[in-house]
Every structure is written in structure tokens, then in C-alpha cells.
Amino acid sequence: MAYEYSFQRTRSTAPTTAYGSIVAGRQVTLADQRGKVTLLVDSTMATPLAPELTLLERNLAGDGWTIFRHDVARSAVSPASTATTDYGPRLAELQAIRPLVQADYNTAPGTDWALLIIVRVPVPYAGQIAPDGHGNHADAWPTDSY
Numbered sequence: 001m002a003y004e005y006s007f008q009r010t011r012s013t014a015p016t017t018a019y020g021s022i023v024a025g026r027q028v029t030l031a032d033q034r035g036k037v038t039l040l041v042d043s044t045m046a047t048p049l050a051p052e053l054t055l056l057e058r059n060l061a062g063d064g065w066t067i068f069r070h071d072v073a074r075s076a077v078s079p080a081s082t083a084t085t086d087y088g089p090r091l092a093e094l095q096a097i098r099p100l101v102q103a104d105y106n107t108a109p110g111t112d113w114a115l116l117i118i119v120r121v122p123v124p125y126a127g128q129i130a131p132d133g134h135g136n137h138a139d140a141w142p143t144d145s146y
Contacts, residue, residue: 002025002028004022005024006021007019007022031064033064034063034064034112035065035066035111036107036111037116038068038070038100038104038113039067039068039069039070040100040101040118040121041071041072041118041119042072042074042121043073043074045074046071049118049119053118057069070097072097073096073122074119074120075120076093077090077093079125090122094122094124096122097121115144124144124145124146126140126143
């Protein structure tokens with residue numbers, strides 16, 4: 001049986017309140033296969049972050065994830081840009097990544113998948129919404145629609 005515990009720490013100096021949680025149990029079935037993860041890494045940061053990325057991959061694999069890593073070109077077009085001249089270059093950046101994500105997914109469609117993006121990888125945006133209720137920035141938001 002698994003148990004989930006939440007806790008709160010309060011003190012008089014900042015930060016005054018901290019929260020945490022943990023799940024523990026006994027005779028809990030081991031989840032040795034979490035699913036598959038596509039890891040997209042900004043290629044300009046692959047070398048400077050090599051030790052950290054190696055540790056991340058070891059931890060993911062140790063937790064039961066099958067990893068598909070791709071070092072991809074850093075996003076050159078600002079996602080905040082609304083200039084129509086940036087639409088083409090932004091689309092080209094996304095079209096370079098989409099086949100990688102789709103090819104990974106097609107190795108095992110229907111299984112559990114995750115997408116983990118490290119640093120400034122081109123990310124698609126979609127919609128014209130303000131899901132947080134703040135109408136002053138109703139616009140497209142990041143999406144996983146590669």
C-alpha cells in the first residue's frame with residue numbers, strides 16, 4: 001500500500017513557509033517501465049552541460065524511462081516576435097524538429113511518452129487564449145503539438 005504525505009514548515013525569517021510531499025509504501029509493485037521520453041537538447045549547450053545531461057539520462061533510465069535524445073539547433077527566432085517576417089523562419093525551425101519527435105513516437109505508438117526540452121529549443125505556439133484569466137496577454141501559448 002502506498003502512502004502520500006504532505007508537510008509544511010513555518011519559520012519567522014524568509015522564506016517563512018515551505019511545503020513538500022513524499023510518497024512511501026510497503027509491498028508496492030515496482031514500476032520498472034515508466035515509458036519513453038524524447039529529450040531535445042539545445043546543441044549549443046550540449047557540451048557545457050554534458051555532465052549534467054549524462055546524470056539526467058542515467059537518472060531517467062534508472063527510473064525506468066527509455067530515452068531518445070536529439071541535440072537540435074538553438075531557437076534563433078524569438079517566440080515573442082509577432083513580425084510576419086519571422087513566421088517563415090520559425091516554421092522552418094519547427095519543421096526541422098517535428099520529424100524527430102514523430103519518428104521517436106512511431107517506434108512505440110500508444111505507449112506512455114514524455115517530451116523534455118533543455119534550454120532554447122524551438123517550441124510551437126498555438127491558440128488565442130488567456131487560460132490564467134489575465135486578458136492583457138491573451139495570445140498563443142507553448143504547446144506540445146510537434
